[in-house]
Each structure stands twice: as C-alpha cells, then as structure tokens.
Amino acid sequence: MAIASRQFLGAAAWVAGVAVWLVLQLAAVAQWANPSYDWAVNYVSDLGNTTCGTFTVPGGASQYVCSPGHDLMNTGFVVSGALTALGAVLLWRYWPQGRLTRIAGGLFVITGLGRVIVGFAPEDANITMHMIGALAQSPSSVAIVLSAIAIRGTSPALARTGMTLGALGLLGAVLALGGQAGITAFHLGFGPGLTERLSSHPLQIWLLVIGTAAMASALKASKDSEIPATA
Numbered sequence: 043m044a045i046a047s048r049q050f051l052g053a054a055a056w057v058a059g060v061a062v063w064l065v066l067q068l069a070a071v072a073q074w075a076n077p078s079y080d081w082a083v084n085y086v087s088d089l090g091n092t093t094c095g096t097f098t099v100p101g102g103a104s105q106y107v108c109s110p111g112h113d114l115m116n117t118g119f120v121v122s123g124a125l126t127a128l129g130a131v132l133l134w135r136y137w138p139q140g141r142l143t144r145i146a147g148g149l150f151v152i153t154g155l156g157r158v159i160v161g162f163a164p165e166d167a168n169i170t171m172h173m174i175g176a177l178a179q180s181p182s183s184v185a186i187v188l189s190a191i192a193i194r195g196t197s198p199a200l201a202r203t204g205m206t207l208g209a210l211g212l213l214g215a216v217l218a219l220g221g222q223a224g225i226t227a228f229h230l231g232f233g234p235g236l237t238e239r240l241s242s243h244p245l246q247i248w249l250l251v252i253g254t255a256a257m258a259s260a261l262k263a264s265k266d267s268e269i270p271a272t273a
Contacts, residue, residue, distance in 0.1 A: 050260035052132025056253035059125030059154075060246050066118030073111035083233035086242070087172065089115035090164045097166055100173070102221075102234055112164065119161025126249065127154030136256050142192045149185035152178050153245065180219075182245040183211030189252075203251060207244035214240030 070089040071079045079089070083105065091097060094108035109115065130150035137143035156178025163171035190204025217237040220228030229237055 046260045046263040048132045049136050049256055052129045052136065053253040053256035053260060055125040055129035055132065056249040057257065059122040059129065060250045060253070062125065063118050063122035063246065066114045070109055070111035070115040073109070075108035075110060077106065080233065080235065082236040084235045085238055087160060087165045087176070090119060090161065091166045092164050093166055099165065100169065116161040116164060120158050123154045123157025123161065125154070126157065127151045129249070129253070130154065133256060137189060138192050138196065140192060142188045146185045146188035146192065149181045153182040153185065179242065180215055182242070183208045183215060186211060186244060186248045200251065200255060204248060207248050211241055211244035214242070214244070
C-alpha cells in the first residue's frame with residue numbers, strides 16, 4: 043500500500059473514531075433516565091453502565107446511574123478505541139521518524155486498546171478490567187506532547203496546538219487522579235466528570251486536528267503524483 047494511501051486511511055480512522063465517540067456519547071446522554079445526566083459530575087463511563095441503581099467508583103462518591111443507551115456508549119468505546127489504535131499504526135510514517143514518534147505511536151495504540159477494554163468491560167460489570175482500560179488511556183496526553191515536539195520543526199502551528207492540548211490533558215489527568223484518591227479539592231468545586239473530560243477530551247481534539255491535516259496532506263500528495271513531469 044502506498045504511503046499516501048496508508049496516511050489517508052489512518053487519518054480517516056482517527057477522524058471517524060472521534061465522530062463515532064461523540065455521536066454515540068450524545069445519543070446515550072439523550073436516553074439517560076431521570077435525574078438528568080450531569081456533565082460535570084457523571085463520568086463518561088457512567089453512560090456505559092448496564093444496570094440502573096446507585097453506583098460507586100472506587101475512591102468516588104455514590105451516585106444514581108441509569109443509562110438505557112449503554113449499548114450505544116459501549117459500542118462507541120470499542121469502535122473509537124479500535125480506530126484510534128488502527129489510525130496510529132497506519133500513520134506511523136506520517137510523523138518525522140525518531141524515538142519520540144515511536145514512543146508516541148505506541149502510546150496512541152495503547153490508549154486505543156484501553157478504550158476498547160473499557161467498552162467490553164462496563165464499570166458496573168467488571169470494575170477491575172474497566173479501571174485497567176481507563177488507566178491504559180492515561181498516557182494519551184504524553185503521546186500528544188511527544189508527537190507535537192516531533193513536528194515542531196516542520197509544522198510549528200500544529201506543534202503549538204499539540205503542546206497546549208497535551209498540557210491541558212496532563213493537568214486534567216493530575217486533577218482526575220487526585221480526585222480519585224479522595225482529594226475532593228482536585229475536582230475544582232465541580233465534580234469528577236469535569237476533570238475526567240479535561241483529561242480525555244484534548245486527545246479527541248488532537249486526533250481530529252491531526253487526522254484532518256494528514257488527510258489533506260495525503261490528498262495533495264496523491265494529486266501531485268498524478269501531474270506528469272515536464273522535460
């Protein structure tokens with residue numbers, strides 16, 4: 043498979059993964075039973091709970107969870123995670139080659155596989171495997187920072203965007219882990235759902251940004267290759 047084709051497919055996988063994750067999450071939220079889903083308090087994983095009732099995440103507070111659209115959310119976890127991992131593999135040669143990008147690529151794959159585990163192991167069905175899957179996604183912000191550093195010479199604007207997103211994600215990870223450890227002040231007066239999203243959403247933005255840029259680059263390379271050389 044030509045490099046441009048691999049790049050386009052990998053980029054498309056990342057963009058599609060973000061779209062699937064967002065659309066199915068919103069669909070699951072729309073089906074949430076009363077009281078309404080609280081974006082600042084409820085975890086994303088609450089949308090994948092397969093039963094209704096009071097649920098307690100280890101280290102967190104008990105709260106009522108009822109997600110009739112749990113199949114949608116868990117499908118979103120699995121599909122978006124698989125597309126994240128696949129995209130990372132196909133985009134391997136999109137990045138400047140070096141140790142940083144090899145590490146970043148590996149972390150993107152691990153992040154994607156972690157999300158797949160989360161989808162197959164809802165928090166109320168297998169909390170141990172669910173937490174393993176969630177923790178596997180923790181290095182995603184490190185992957186963003188490393189990949190941003192790798193392209194700072196060729197794409198400085200993208201690199202600055204990545205560094206900003208990575209910093210926000212790392213801050214969110216610290217706050218989320220601190221709150222999980224019982225330090226409620228780390229939730230900034232809102233709730234664990236907010237800090238979890240601060241930790242995880244920068245990745246979705248980065249996948250969308252890089253996916254879009256890589257698709258455009260692949261299309262340009264393909265078009266340029268069709269232009270006959272002049273004598």
